[in-house]
Amino acid sequence: MSELIEIKSAERIFGGGKTLFGKALPAVHAVQDVTINVKKGETLGIVGESGCGKSTLARLLSGLDRPTGGSITFEGRDLAEEARKNPRELARQVQYVFQDPVSSLNPRKKIRTILEAPLIHLLGMKKAEREKRLEELMHAVHLAPEFLERYPHEFSGGQAQRIGIARALAANPEVIVLDEPVSALDVSVQAQVLNILDDLKSRFGLTYLFISHDLSVVETISDRVAVMYFGRIVELGSRDAVFTAARHPYTHLLLKSAPAPGRKAVSGGDREAELPDPYNPPKGCAFFARCPRGTDVCQSAVPPLDGDGGHRAACYHPVEPDTAS
Ligand SMILES: Nc1ncnc2c1ncn2[C@@H]1O[C@H](COP(=O)(O)OP(=O)(O)OP(=O)(O)O)[C@@H](O)[C@H]1O
Ligand code: SF4
Ligand SMILES: [Mg+2]
Secondary structure, eight states: OOEEEEEEEEEEEEEOSBOTTSOBOOEEEEEEEEEEEEETTOEEEEEOOTTSSHHHHHHHHTTSSOOSEEEEEETTEEHHHHHHHOHHHHHHHEEEEOSOTTTTSOTTSOHHHHHHHHHHHTTOOOHHHHHHHHHHHHHHTTOOGGGGGSOGGGSOHHHHHHHHHHHHHHTOOSEEEEESTTTTSOHHHHHHHHHHHHHHHHHHTOEEEEEESOHHHHHHHOSEEEEEETTEEEEEEEHHHHHHSOOSHHHHHHHHHSOOTTOOOOSOOOTTSOOOOTTSOOSSOTTGGGOTTOOGGGGTSOOOOBOSTTOEEOOSSOOOGGGOO
16 A cells, blocks of 8 residues: 555644734644654544544644644645645545534535535536436435435434535545544444445545544544544554554553453553643653653653554553553
8 A cells, every 4th residue: 555645743733923012822732743654545543532633633634724833745745735726626535524414514405415516516527427426426325315305404313424424425535534423423323334434445445534532433444543642643553453452551541441352451541630731731741640650751751652663652661562461
């Protein structure tokens, strides 16, 4: 698989700057020093707690926002530049699926109109061609063509999310960024939508960036997993490596909170402890206050994302495989 997206030291700070009188304004470091490549055809799962920067990263990756530092390239071209110069082409290639399926669809428009919009505006399709494509799209997400004449409020959450996916698929994208696409759905409906996503990925050769706070969902769908904490990637590896031989104490805390048969997690970690103040990030490891393995060195500087091969963790005292019992 070749590299499709390359993210180098990406950073997104909100606020900051100075007042007219030179007083510094507070700044939130939502995404910090994120470096990761996404290969064509893979599903990269991004997991972490609320507020850790998942949606901010998703918006950067889809060109809806631009980084305040570092760079993101798509097929070798700077994504922020593409979003400025060729917004239509970028929108065709990179699509976004939102968390709340019903409110992400315009309530005053029929499904037909919603799905036709990208066909007209991004692909310039004529009527007859559109009709054929609409049928294909409905078929792809397992919905009857009659549903095209309905309004969003007439759908269940799972059906509405399938429409959201059909809308993202309409323009034949290469990448779909899915931001908590099943979090608002019941567990049984989640499974249905995840199966459809899996099927579409292999049929259309898609690349997914799949964001969720739910470890089991990420485990189901991902080839590789990035664990985020306080704006940074703290562990990165293949799904198997992260789920069976996690190295970062935070990943272990997540695993402990979402146990599954056959999975090991070390004890310790304080789930309830507060996250650091985003306006005043700590000098060292942001997980220190919750970490059972912390020592003085952890407070001296942010730990780099290190490790052999494709499995890396940002920790001075990572969990070794034989200690995870
Ligand atoms: N437009 C903004 N202005 C100021 N701060 C922001 C903005 N967007 C996000 N943030 C801050 O950036 C941090 C990361 O937010 P983000 O929405 O990316 O988190 P998340 O991981 O998606 O959370 P959730 O799981 O709740 O959706 C938070 O501290 C948030 O308050
Ligand atoms: S660097 Fe230290 S505080 Fe941070 S996760 Fe590792 S052991 Fe814990
Ligand atoms: Mg979010």
